Amino acid sequence: MEPDSAKPVRPPLLQSVLALPLPRSYLNFVGRQLFRFLQTVQGVGAFALITLGVTFTKFNASWRVVHPLIRAQVDRAGVRLLPGIVLMGLVLGLVIVGQTVSLLQKIGAGQYAGTVMVTVLIRELGPLATALLVLARVGTAIVVELGLSRAQGEVEALEALGIDPVHYLVMPRVLGLAAAIFSLTVYLILVAVCSGYLFVFLQDVPLLPADYFGQIARALKWEDFALLGLKTATFGAIIATVTCYQGLAQRLRLEDVSDATTRAVAQSVAGCVLADALFILVYLLM
Amino acid sequence: MSAPADNSATAPLIELVDASIASAQEPEVALVAGVSWRLRPGEYWAVGGLDWAGKSDWLTTVAGLQQPVAGAHLLFGRDTASITEAERVAERLRVGLVFENGGRLFTHMTVAQNIALPLRYHRNCPPEETREAVEAALEFAGLADFANQMTSQLNRSWRQRVALARALILQPEVLLLDNPLAGLDPRQTRWWLDTLDALNAGHPFLSGRPLALVATADDLRPWQARARQFALLQRRRWVDLGGRSDLSASSDTVVLDFLSA
Numbered sequence: 106m107e108p109d110s111a112k113p114v115r116p117p118l119l120q121s122v123l124a125l126p127l128p129r130s131y132l133n134f135v136g137r138q139l140f141r142f143l144q145t146v147q148g149v150g151a152f153a154l155i156t157l158g159v160t161f162t163k164f165n166a167s168w169r170v171v172h173p174l175i176r177a178q179v180d181r182a183g184v185r186l187l188p189g190i191v192l193m194g195l196v197l198g199l200v201i202v203g204q205t206v207s208l209l210q211k212i213g214a215g216q217y218a219g220t221v222m223v224t225v226l227i228r229e230l231g232p233l234a235t236a237l238l239v240l241a242r243v244g245t246a247i248v249v250e251l252g253l254s255r256a257q258g259e260v261e262a263l264e265a266l267g268i269d270p271v272h273y274l275v276m277p278r279v280l281g282l283a284a285a286i287f288s289l290t291v292y293l294i295l296v297a298v299c300s301g302y303l304f305v306f307l308q309d310v311p312l313l314p315a316d317y318f319g320q321i322a323r324a325l326k327w328e329d330f331a332l333l334g335l336k337t338a339t340f341g342a343i344i345a346t347v348t349c350y351q352g353l354a355q356r357l358r359l360e361d362v363s364d365a366t367t368r369a370v371a372q373s374v375a376g377c378v379l380a381d382a383l384f385i386l387v388y389l390l391m
Numbered sequence: 392m393s394a395p396a397d398n399s400a401t402a403p404l405i406e407l408v409d410a411s412i413a414s415a416q417e418p419e420v421a422l423v424a425g426v427s428w429r430l431r432p433g434e435y436w437a438v439g440g441l442d443w444a445g446k447s448d449w450l451t452t453v454a455g456l457q458q459p460v461a462g463a464h465l466l467f468g469r470d471t472a473s474i475t476e477a478e479r480v481a482e483r484l485r486v487g488l489v490f491e492n493g494g495r496l497f498t499h500m501t502v503a504q505n506i507a508l509p510l511r512y513h514r515n516c517p518p519e520e521t522r523e524a525v526e527a528a529l530e531f532a533g534l535a536d537f538a539n540q541m542t543s544q545l546n547r548s549w550r551q552r553v554a555l556a557r558a559l560i561l562q563p564e565v566l567l568l569d570n571p572l573a574g575l576d577p578r579q580t581r582w583w584l585d586t587l588d589a590l591n592a593g594h595p596f597l598s599g600r601p602l603a604l605v606a607t608a609d610d611l612r613p614w615q616a617r618a619r620q621f622a623l624l625q626r627r628r629w630v631d632l633g634g635r636s637d638l639s640a641s642s643d644t645v646v647l648d649f650l651s652a
Binding site (some may be wrong): 169257258 | 415416451454456480481483484488490494495496497498499508509511512513515516517557558561
């Protein structure tokens with residue numbers, strides 16, 4: 106039998122859509138964004154590897170000059186932010202921890218308070234909130250100071266004096282911020298847990314301190330401590346690497362510094378969220 | 392002024408062989424091509440050029456901070472393209488460099504801290520151990536009264552002196568100066584020219600060891616009676632003008648035009 110050649114054959118919908126010509130400007134935009142993203146990933150990745158290499162090979166080189174710089178960064182990103190972290194811990198404790206525990210008690214699920222605290226506060230909220238505070242207070246300042254140094258030729262002056270800018274400027278910031286975010290997160294969690302119980306106590310919830318802290322202690326595993334250290338250090342390293350990269354790795358003019366700061370904030374947040382997502386996978390496997 | 396020494400038999404300290412110099416902003420663009428030049432111990436070069444002629448890029452290439460896009464750069468007889476970064480840094484420490492426009496000092500440090508930094512970094516020593524050397528450098532540069540001031544509080548000519556002291560603190564064998572006389576008043580200009588003469592002849596600050604000098608300049612006239620070798624960066628070319636007598640006897644319109652500018 107002869108096929109009915111007069112009957113039109115309709116292609117599948119997806120093929121029809123893909124066959125449609127896209128506006129050139131749209132393709133152009135998407136292509137540029139994609140290339141820019143890949144360039145940034147490549148640039149930050151290479152910069153991170155260089156910093157890692159310098160940290161391993163030169164950690165003890167010129168330690169009388171460089172180690173005080175690490176301590177200065179811990180002081181700047183850690184000690185000086187302690188009042189802010191205590192305030193944030195109090196707010197988190199009263200608003201989130203206290204309300205959550207109080208609610209769990211009211212619905213008869215008080216035995217889950219420890220698990221909820223560990224999951225919400227210790228694994229997620231504490232490290233991320235601390236990282237964002239450090240990014241806002243110190244990360245932005247790093248881009249500005251390094252961007253200005255670069256624009257004014259101070260980085261070339263370091264090179265002319267035989268001083269490795271990654272060793273002198275980047276390594277102290279990466280190690281300092283990693284240590285600072287870890288320490289601040291510990292303080293934030295402690296303050297939030299304590300102020301959370303204060304809220305519970307003020308709400309007349311029938312929960313003894315021993316039960317409250319006991320629940321949290323029982324919900325904690327040793328992996329939580331290790332992963333908390335690893336996660337907070339990773340956040341610190343990401344923020345320091347991205348902000349140093351935006352300030353140093355390209356020749357900036359004075360007018361470029363504000364744009365570099367905005368880019369650094371966006372990329373640091375994206376980097377931390379991405380790292381957080383990877384840590385969630387680890388927690389799920391635990 | 393002493394007669395120029397015959398250094399032709401001495402091994403060059405720095406050498407450019409048919410080198411093309413790129414712009415630091417656009418590394419793919421060659422500003423000057425075909426530069427063959429040698430710096431020997433005790434020489435005193437003044438290299439002229441108009442704005443954007445590539446003087447600063449030529450000087451940073453000579454210092455080993457950027458590689459020529461073509462040709463070779465030899466630092467103390469070693470091709471900088473074929474040695475490791477650590478070896479390059481070690482050779483570079485034998486070369487002092489004073490940047491133009493205030494010397495690119497570290498603005499968050501005092502004058503004394505700026506001068507001490509290279510010494511402290513490379514010798515890994517606490518501030519107390521560098522105090523004597525820093526005080527000598529401050530005295531040499533006439534900066535003793537400014538030791539604890541922030542560099543941002545100084546005007547450009549004094550900042551330039553801090554940069555000179557910082558470049559000399561590691562006792563280099565070669566001193567490169569990028570347009571050191573730009574924007575200076577006559578008194579400061581005289582101080583710089585006298586000090587550079589003394590360094591070239593052998594200053595007590597450098598234990599009497601003569602220092603090879605290379606200075607770039609917008610205007611060669613102040614250097615005519617001081618430097619002993621002259622060159623021009625003109626229209627993307629390196630023009631060797633010879634010695635002092637060659638310069639004054641030159642009938643080349645480019646040179647005459649430059650000297651009367």
